[in-house]
Amino acid sequence: MKKKIITSICLCGLTLTLFTGATDVSATDFDQMIQRKNNEIHQLRTQRQTVQQRITDLTNEIAAINQEAQGLLAEQEALYTVIDQLAEDIAELQVRIDKRAANIEEQARETQVNGKSDQLLHVVLDADSISDFVGRLHAMTTIVRANNQLITQQKLDREDLARKQSASKDKVAVLHATQSRLEAQKGEIEGKQADLNVEVSTLAYQESSKEDEKQQLKAEKEVFEAEQARIREEAAQAAARQAQIEAAQAEQETSLAVVDVVDPTVEEDRDAAGADRDRPADTPEAVQPAAPADTPPVDAPEGAPAAPAAPTPTPEPVVQRPAAPTPAPALAANGSAIVAEAYKHIGKPYVWGGKGPDAFDCSGFTRYVYLQVTGRDIGGWTVPQESAGRVISVGEAQAGDLLFWGSAGSTHHVAIALGGGQYIHAPRPGQTISVGSTSNWAPSFAVRVH
Structure with a gap:
């Protein structure tokens, strides 16, 4: 009997030790994991300063x-x-040159047709007097001088025209180079802005994820601690009941010991009683009463449902068939749209960097139109738009194709072809x-967007 009591006490103590040990280790693990998340969040917040500096840069x-x-x-x-x-x-020089050239040509024609090349000789021979001769000679000299001045001025104007045309050509080349730099800067701004957005969103996502993981660990720890508290409470209650049993047994043994001292024969009776108590009782097994064999089956009343219905068969899974791809719209339909x-x-109005819908620059306009019609982003400046489709000649361009000015890779302007040698575009600052x-300003090449 004493051995059983000692064994029960040991088992109870071992059980409590196991519960307590498991609780301590698991709670510590949760605390360590939460601390690690706190450290990660702290590191991210430290990195935020670096990222914030990068964002500022x-x-x-x-x-x-x-x-x-x-x-x-401004340039x-x-x-x-x-x-x-x-x-x-x-234009003004050209008008003057053209008028002067017409006068010179007319004089040459009259001289050739009317024989005016000998006019000076007639002036001399037809003079009535010396004074008449001098007057006629002066008039002829004035006409010749005027003609010479006319020819000289014509030559000077032509030279001035050539200089201005050359200067205009140089200025246009500089303008196109400036426009190309502006287009490249739009691409650079877009790239920097994308980097900035990535930095900000990545940082926010990482911090949010770590905070969520931390809160999840805290919730799991609370659930775990509640469960462990319940287990400890049940173990304590079991230990209390065990202690009560042991106290009762101790009290009983003390009473028996007193009886042994008074009457030694009681020990023999106690041992016999203990042997009878330790022997398992012959307990008859519980027998379920059987139904009488001659009990007739009860017929279901008329109109009542028959035997239970067979189980509903499991429906066959519905196979989702992929939808047939929508055919791409024809080029003409896309072009018209x-x-x-x-x-x-x-x-x-034209506004540099404008992407719509109230103001545009050239590439912002083409991008917006294609995005509205096709849902496709063809790029925010001219160079990526060059790669939006297949390069074709200007003569092949149809309505809806893109027209580019400048060399591939450094274009400075883009428009949408209308057909018939026309295009629609956002021209330049101050215009709409x-x-x-194309007869006034010929594009360099065209692109048919896929």
């Missing part, structure tokens, strides 16, 4: 690019002013979206 770079772009736009505007003035001067969308914006003609 990128913002400053974008501001510097925009400032340089404003300078280039471009000055070039446009010079080019426009040169164009006016060239692109042209229709482009015409909606006629008269809207309008229709132009």
